Amino acid sequence: MKLSNISFLLLLLIVTSCGNSTDDKKEEKQSIKINQPTSEQQEAEDGVTEILLTGNDQMRFNLKQIKVKAGDKVKLTLKHIGELDVNVMGHNFVLLEPETNINDFASRAVAAKDNDYIPENTENVIVHTKMIGGGEQTSITFDAPKKGVYDFICSFPGHVALMQGKFIVE
Template sequence: MAATPASADPCAATIESTDAMQYTVHELSVPASCKTFTVTLKHTGKLPKTVMGHNFVLGRSADIDAINRDGMAAGAANDYVKPADARVIASSKVIGGGETTTIAIPVARLDAGERYTYTCTFPGHSAVMRGSLALKP
């Protein structure tokens, strides 16, 4: 399912996450004309972030498994993202049920033709909580 912007803004999208370890949007298309692409992540579940936390971490598809592995090792204190990881293009804090966070993706860091993946790096979630992101001309 492709992202439908929450408003008329082509440089923004909203993704919901659930207690069933799912993102409601599995594909984002980012216009190259945007300076920043903003993603709002809403956790529509009820469970706390210590039990069913979700985040949004974007990287090149080729790097995403290593980003996830290093993120899990970084632990909850770092929102399951390795500090200063150059492979991470954008990431959010971990949120729990009823919470919302916003991620600013610097479009200048995206390359046309490159494959990007966003995932939740909370332990055990990355295998099922993934989506693709593409830069469109």
């Protein structure tokens, strides 16, 4: 469990133990919970950090931020929880090298339909999943790159504006 989660739990405990559990406070607590960035992440026994990233029909990833540790082996599963076809609402996960201009990359990706919207011979991609449609899921396993903050995006045409986040290696 990460520090931020622990302090969040502590805060909850303090709020709860104050005893003034009016309905207002309950609602407040719930909304805090909802706004808490959820990192569906766990360290498996074999030392592989598993990440579950979902994408939906509203062009949203469930995670804005993914944190791993340098040297981790990462198993990332991308799950499309929508219903739309891959040709209409395809999603992928593309982890970009630092200094990559996201918008420039995305526009080159648009032209690479035949290559799953990954520009051919690009040096900007560290790793990526295949493009999937509603109801599908796909996994990749890779070694976390060196410490730093990386961008991840969905490279389906038009998705990058909403579907991007930070991949943080600590």
